[in-house]
Amino acid sequence: MLDRREFIKLIVKGAILGNFYKLITPPLAQAVTAGDVKKLPVVMIETGTCTGDSISFDNIWTPTFSDILSNILDWRYDWSMNQAQGDAVYQVLQDTYTKMPYEYVLLVQGAMIRSDAGHYDHVAYEQGKLTTGIDLVRRFGLKAKYVVAIGSCAAYGGPVSGYPNPTRATGVQNILPERRVINVSGCPAHPDWIMGTLLHLALYGEPELEKYGRPKMFYGETIHNRCPRRYFYDQGIFATEIGQKECLYRVGCKGPVTYADCPIRRWNDRYNWPIGCNTPCIGCTEPGYPDLMSPFTAHLPDISLPGGTKVTTDSVGLGVLGLTTAAIVGHVSASLYTGRIQRNMLKSTVRGKHRFTLKKAKTFHRYRVKKS
CATH class of the missing domain: 3.40.50.700 (NADH:ubiquinone oxidoreductase-like, 20kDa subunit)
Structure with missing residues (x-):
């Protein structure tokens, strides 16, 4: 017993x-x-x-x-x-x-x-x-x-x-x-x-x-740490579109900033999971999801590092992955705590509305001029 x-x-x-x-x-x-x-x-x-x-x-x-x-x-x-x-x-x-x-x-x-x-x-x-x-x-x-x-x-x-x-x-x-x-x-x-x-x-x-x-x-660990495609990431070999077998980081995978054990636990009675289906992780376990992780298929932006330097995420792999991933995590955490994400979304939406309204106004003005 x-x-x-x-x-x-x-x-x-x-x-x-x-x-x-x-x-x-x-x-x-x-x-x-x-x-x-x-x-x-x-x-x-x-x-x-x-x-x-x-x-x-x-x-x-x-x-x-x-x-x-x-x-x-x-x-x-x-x-x-x-x-x-x-x-x-x-x-x-x-x-x-x-x-x-x-x-x-x-x-x-x-x-x-x-x-x-x-x-x-x-x-x-x-x-x-x-x-x-x-x-x-x-x-x-x-x-x-x-x-x-x-x-x-x-x-x-x-x-x-x-x-x-x-x-x-x-x-x-x-x-x-x-x-x-x-x-x-x-x-x-x-x-x-x-x-x-x-x-x-x-x-x-x-x-x-x-x-x-x-x-x-x-x-306790990121999706990225346990991902079976980590080899491709470390070698700088990235998929260019969804459905390919290489690392999906460049087509929007949020695995480097997402904490969960999906790679070893998987879904549907352990048969599969998003990356196993050749689609990016969308970071659904993280605070700030879905706004922080959207668009799901968009590559993460450039990351500002301490000291005012900036590292482009295109250089991830082949020597800089540890520093860049740490910077991404820091950027996400800082944005969550300061509310920067919501403010940036608000600003971008307002700017987008302004551009859209201005474009409509100009189109309407040209239409009126042409008609008269």
Whole structure:
């Protein structure tokens, strides 16, 4: 019989190496039988979302979603998964809040919608009134044992917060500053990232997090570091268009600034991933996605280095890759913290509108002159 320590080591090894499907099922069954795994109460609240992370999680290969619900998690509330409805399911939600304070895990999927005091996003009907996503997440988040934001929308705002962001969408951490939010980003998040984080919470507690609140065991290295096409990058051999087999950096790959283990974990039961399909990484796990990474197929701009020098990204490879990649990461981080990205987008949009309006005016003037 596998003891608890061996089981935990196996779980963590499976999470890190990306081989849940080979390691988890037999020892999980033994651990459950031995009583080593206590089911973790989970409440899922969906806010400004497309439900893509639920669909991704539902497609987990091993353990199966049935295994998860039967043996690992006490999945108490999720409006996409609940069989009950109305007062019956709402009572389960309330019982979790009142009878299990600081025991349950709050999973949040979707961005926090702040415009109009959150009334663009109603998630419950309580005592004759509609409840906003912000209100419910804050209430349950303050009494949760752990708060986990799954998907880039919940983690950092994601596509919902894209420019010009009329709903003032943002990530969970910004509306729950009192709590340390664990961010499992991705568009959508890989099912192993979600399940691996929950397993770690159930067995070990909070995992080690990096500076953006993501578990290091999944987001500890860049796509670029583990990419099977790294050889081409180092040799300066780049694809000139999407679909080619060489390094895709020149056609927009954001792998050098994107932290995730997609190259070893892959998708669709470990069969493929974007670069395996000859398309660039679009950086969906990063803060600032999608605005920061757009256009997805555009080559990264020149990078300003300390001391006022500038290195063109065309010189990447053959000796300067370490310096240039570090500069790109620094540029991205600095832009995020200073808000420069949003301001630059605003300026470029205004300039674009001005040029467009001026062009229309000149065309209209020429038309009037010609007609008269």
